[in-house]
Amino acid sequence: MTQTLTITRPDDWHLHLRDGALMASVLPHTAREFARAIVMPNLKPPVSTVELAAAYRGRILAARPTGSDFEPLMTLYLTDALTPAEIVRAKESGFVHAVKLYPAGATTNSEAGVAGLDVVMPALEKMAELGLPFLVHGEVADPAVDVFDREAAFIERVMAPLLQRLPTLRVVFEHITTRQAAEFVLGAGDNVAATVTPQHLLLNRNALFQGGIRPHHYCLPVLKREEHRRALVNAVTSGSRKFFLGTDSAPHAQHTKEAACGCAGIYSAHAALAFYAEAFEAAGALGRLEAFASFNGPDFYRLPRNRGTVTLVKDSWTVPAAYPFGEHQVVPLRAGEALAWRLAD
Numbered sequence: 001m002t003q004t005l006t007i008t009r010p011d012d013w014h015l016h017l018r019d020g021a022l023m024a025s026v027l028p029h030t031a032r033e034f035a036r037a038i039v040m041p042n043l044k045p046p047v048s049t050v051e052l053a054a055a056y057r058g059r060i061l062a063a064r065p066t067g068s069d070f071e072p073l074m075t076l077y078l079t080d081a082l083t084p085a086e087i088v089r090a091k092e093s094g095f096v097h098a099v100k101l102y103p104a105g106a107t108t109n110s111e112a113g114v115a116g117l118d119v120v121m122p123a124l125e126k127m128a129e130l131g132l133p134f135l136v137h138g139e140v141a142d143p144a145v146d147v148f149d150r151e152a153a154f155i156e157r158v159m160a161p162l163l164q165r166l167p168t169l170r171v172v173f174e175h176i177t178t179r180q181a182a183e184f185v186l187g188a189g190d191n192v193a194a195t196v197t198p199q200h201l202l203l204n205r206n207a208l209f210q211g212g213i214r215p216h217h218y219c220l221p222v223l224k225r226e227e228h229r230r231a232l233v234n235a236v237t238s239g240s241r242k243f244f245l246g247t248d249s250a251p252h253a254q255h256t257k258e259a260a261c262g263c264a265g266i267y268s269a270h271a272a273l274a275f276y277a278e279a280f281e282a283a284g285a286l287g288r289l290e291a292f293a294s295f296n297g298p299d300f301y302r303l304p305r306n307r308g309t310v311t312l313v314k315d316s317w318t319v320p321a322a323y324p325f326g327e328h329q330v331v332p333l334r335a336g337e338a339l340a341w342r343l344a345d
């Protein structure tokens with residue numbers, strides 16, 4: 001008998017869809033598996049106003065495959081120019097669900113991000129007042145800090161002081177990668193949660209150098225030691241409601257990753273649920289996948305849980321070497337390798 005797993009339709013709480021023809025190439029993968037996704041605003045130029053978010057949302061809706069009811073949940077890119085009045089407009093829009101922090105210089109398309117939080121404190125205070133979540137790329141950009149320590153340093157230098165100053169601010173620590181971040185989130189109030197990617201549950205930093213340099217395993221925050229991967233697996237399988245699914249699927253054209261200075265970002269939307277199922281199964285915790293994928297996120301965002309279900313089948317298949325990406329190609333996670341789980345048709 002083939003093993004199957006049926007869960008409530010899940011959502012992806014951290015996703016990069018890009019724009020234009022690139023978006024049209026990758027959106028079907030996400031729309032097949034997920035009912036909704038929190039769409040990251042790090043376009044060029046960034047999605048920094050409600051008006052830009054409305055236009056981007058319209059382009060995503062127009063690019064949906066025929067018959068798809070996929071719902072993009074929009075976010076605003078935090079710049080020094082974001083005002084409390086714009087936060088009010090965001091909250092009232094009904095389609096902007098969060099504001100995203102990119103520390104300037106920390107990751108892909110973060111040039112327009114903020115150097116510090118002092119300038120934007122009035123906007124953050126308004127978010128705390130209105131309950132609008134603050135999504136955080138939690139790494140310091142300080143070049144003096146070792147790249148593997150930038151998340152832990154962020155907790156001490158930015159996250160902890162921020163929550164001292166605004167204790168009711170609703171914060172999602174995005175794509176956490178360390179034991180320190182998992183412990184911080186577990187020890188914080190109910191207003192603090194985290195997303196976890198498939199790659200940080202499945203891989204440690206050895207995967208960056210497996211037989212040679214592996215650009216398709218490079219993302220930010222960078223993969224960490226095995227000790228940290230284990231801490232993340234323990235956190236997501238612990239039964240805590242603070243952790244939820246966020247793939248951080250971040251497609252880049254093949255030639256921009258296989259380069260002297262390759263881009264950061266791993267594409268996982270083609271098989272997101274299969275990756276998570278593999279990680280939860282390895283931990284003997286498949287029964288906890290549904291809460292992580294389908295309940296904890298909407299509960300935190302104060303949105304209804306989805307109706308309907310998806311079914312995963314334990315039936316091995318081989319991931320293609322590449323998928324079309326506009327005029328280019330994107331190399332997906334596990335390209336050319338076998339995966340144990342697949343989504344039922």
Ligand SMILES: NC(=O)N[C@@H](CC(=O)O)C(=O)O
Binds near residue numbers: 042107109220250264
């Ligand atoms: N995670 C990544 O390595 N890259 C993301 C940006 C981000 O989420 O930090 C991207 O937009 O490519």
Ligand SMILES: [Zn+2]
Binds near residue numbers: 107137174175220221
């Ligand atoms: Zn990020």
Ligand SMILES: [Zn+2]
Binds near residue numbers: 014248
């Ligand atoms: Zn991301």
